[in-house]
Amino acid sequence: MSDNSLLEGRGQARTGKTPLLEVRRLAKHFTIEKSLFGRTTKVLKAVDDVSFHIHRGETFGLVGESGCGKSTTGRSVIRLFDITSGEICYEGIDLAGMNERQLKPYRQKMQAIFQDPYSSLNPGMNVMELISEPLEIYGGYSRSNRRDRVIELLERVGLKREHADRYPHEFSGGQRQRISIARSIASGPEFVLCDEPISALDVSVQAQVVNMLEDLQQELGLTYLFIAHDLSMVRHISNRIGVMYMGKLVEVSFSEELYTHPAHPYTEALLAAIPIPDPKVLMPTDRLLQGELPSPIDAAIGCKFRSRCPYASRRCGEEEPVLKRIAPGHYAACHLHE
Known part of the structure; x- marks a missing residue:
């Protein structure tokens, strides 16, 4: 994929300014097996050649099945993981090679909200201590x-x-997530990673939390990378959406365009799986995912989605599609659009 394929026309996107965050050819590989002599023999490519940008004040949604690399991408972006290769540019400054001392001022600017608020809050600290901690650090x-x-x-x-x-155990799940959100904005960040912040909550609470995140974005000028499974909720909160499959972005588009004109067969299948709130309407089973999920360890040739794709051709088994522009602001990695 071209380094700048997703950064094309970036100065015209939302604000007329350079993006707050640019991710270029990001890769994060995990060693899962070594030889007797310490040589790496098996590698899991959790994130493989991912590029996107996020403008200030924007919400970029990231969706896909469990294990597709969404959370690894998000945690790599805020440098909770050391990346294998690529660039993570925050206001034009590459964070990829920085050590912890150099990262400290960016830790204040880049915060995170995680899926399980109970595991991210120290049970031995009360709420005052939990939220005060970032204020003491910075x-x-x-x-x-x-x-x-x-x-x-x-x-x-x-x-x-x-x-x-x-203390955290005295609160409900929704209240604990509100505490996590208060803690994440305590240091006055500009960018917040929302790593599935609503998936562990009751449906009735999810909408409240999402509306609160939108209000905070407007009040504080926040920029979000919003990771979730619930495609309907991602549509509600996101300006643009990236669809991930097996460690790669297979489609990127503006939110409404993605839902009304999906370009990749995988995106079509994800949208078809959204429950229809009418028991009399049958779901389109012909568009649901079929076939076996390929191993993320094997170095497969060609398109990784071909074993589950109803449109797969011989070319799909020989050549991996690259992410290309198919319409203004709309990119897809599929031979059907070439």
């Missing part, structure tokens, strides 16, 4: 001011000041 607040700031953050995410002295 400074700027006295002890008395920190309490006022924590109360302000709690009220901003729909909690009360009396919750500050309670």
Whole structure:
């Protein structure tokens, strides 16, 4: 894939400015087997040659099946993982090769909200201590001011000041996620990784949390990378969406364009799997995924989706499609569009 295929026309996209975040040819490989002499013999390519950009104030959605590399991509972008290769440019500065000391100012600008709020919150700390921790690390607040700031953050995410002295186990799942969100915005970040922040919540709570994230984005000028399984929710919150399959982006488009004119067979199958809220309407089973999921370890030749694709041709088994522009702002990696 061309280095700049997804950065084409970037100055005209939303703000007329350079993107806040540019990811170029990102790869993250995990060694899963070594020989007796320490030589790597098997590698899992969790993320393989992924490029995209996110403009300031935008929400970029990332969707796909479990194990496709969404979360690994997100965690690599904020440097929770050391990447194998590629560039992660934040306001034009490449973070890929930085050490922890060099990354510290960017840790304040780039925060994360994770799927399971209970595992991301220290059960031995109360809410005041949990939300105060980023304020202590990055400074700027006295002890008395920190309490006022924590109360302000709690009220901003729909909690009360009396919750500050309670512990994580005393809250429901939705309340714990609100605490995680308050903690993530405490340091005043610009970019927030939302790594499946609603998938562990009740459906009735999911909409509340998503609406709150949208309100915070407007109030604080936040930029989101939003990872989720629920395609209907991703459509609601995202400006643009990237579809991942087996460690690669197979389609990128503006949200409404992706849902009304999906270009990749995998995207079509994902959209067909969305439940229809009418028991009298049958789901289109002919578009649901068939076939076996290929091994992520084997170095397969050609398109990785061909074993499950109803349109697969001989060419698909010989040549891997690359992500190409098929319409303004719309990219797909499929031989059907060449």
